[in-house]
Amino acid sequence: MSFWLMKSEPEVFSIDDLSARRGMTTCWDGVRNYQARNFMRDRMRIGDRAFFYHSNCPEPAIVGIVEVVRAAYADHTAFDRRDPHYDAKSNREHPTWYMVDVKLERKLARPITLDALKTHAAGALAGFLLLRRGNRLSVIPVAAEHWKFILALE
DNA sequence: GCCAACGTTGGC
DNA sequence: GCCAACGTTGGC
Numbered sequence: 001m002s003f004w005l006m007k008s009e010p011e012v013f014s015i016d017d018l019s020a021r022r023g024m025t026t027c028w029d030g031v032r033n034y035q036a037r038n039f040m041r042d043r044m045r046i047g048d049r050a051f052f053y054h055s056n057c058p059e060p061a062i063v064g065i066v067e068v069v070r071a072a073y074a075d076h077t078a079f080d081r082r083d084p085h086y087d088a089k090s091n092r093e094h095p096t097w098y099m100v101d102v103k104l105e106r107k108l109a110r111p112i113t114l115d116a117l118k119t120h121a122a123g124a125l126a127g128f129l130l131l132r133r134g135n136r137l138s139v140i141p142v143a144a145e146h147w148k149f150i151l152a153l154e
Numbered sequence: 155g156c157c158a159a160c161g162t163t164g165g166c
Numbered sequence: 167g168c169c170a171a172c173g174t175t176g177g178c
Contacts, residue, residue, distance in 0.1 A: 009164090032162095033173075056164045114165080134171035136163045 002043060003142040004050035005130055006066070006102070015052050015063045015107055024104035025069060029077045030085045032097060036139035041072040041098045043141070050102065051142065051150070053130070054111075061111035062150065070101035112153050124149045 006028065008014070018026055031037055045068065052064040074095035078087040090096035114130075121131045129140045142150075 007164090035173095060165070134163095136172065138163085 002045065002048045003144060003147040004039070004044065004048060004068075005053050005062070005140040005142050006050045007053045007055040007138045007140075009056045010054045011057065014054065015104070018052070018064070018066070018102075018104050019107065025101055027070075027075075027099050027101050029075050029099045031075070031099065031138055032085060032087065033136075033138060036137055037096075037098055039139045039141060040100050044068050044072060044100050046071055049105070049147075051147075052104075055138075059111065060114040062108065062117075063111045064107045065105040066102040067105050068100050069103045072098040072100050075099040108154050110154065112150060116153060117150065120149070 013026075018024060028040070031040065048068040050066050050068065051062040052066050053062050054060060074092065075085070075090075075097040077083045077085040078090035078095065078097045079092060080086055085097075087096060117125060117128070118131060121128070125131060125146055128142070128146050129135055129137060
């Protein structure tokens, strides 16, 4: 099993939005970055776990844990001309963009803030891509040791 | 294939 | 709202 971190802007789609979904499950659409896509398409498996991270908001933080319940399949929002994530170069025969389905496992008892994570940037969390300066990846692999360490911060 | 211009991300 | 970082685009 692999571990991940997936970013979402809470004003667009928050952990509570996920919690309110039927089956607490959603498709993770709208990823339009090749590196993030490759992680989802080539390396994510059913049963993998991911931190649900709130980005671009007053308190950036890990706020929950989700489980991958469907492996990568074509992101249909790329085919819809009226969708903000429409991309003319993707089509059903040869999709450019993919998504997975994730299900909320649980909200954290309290958010683990980016500030708290940064405290360990030079120590236990050295190498964690989220803490790399200028990081803009929306789907990030998390080393098993990092996963365990972060959860202990809860 | 280089690289300047441009758009997006995301912390602050 | 600002701006640094960085990915993408497109002219050459």
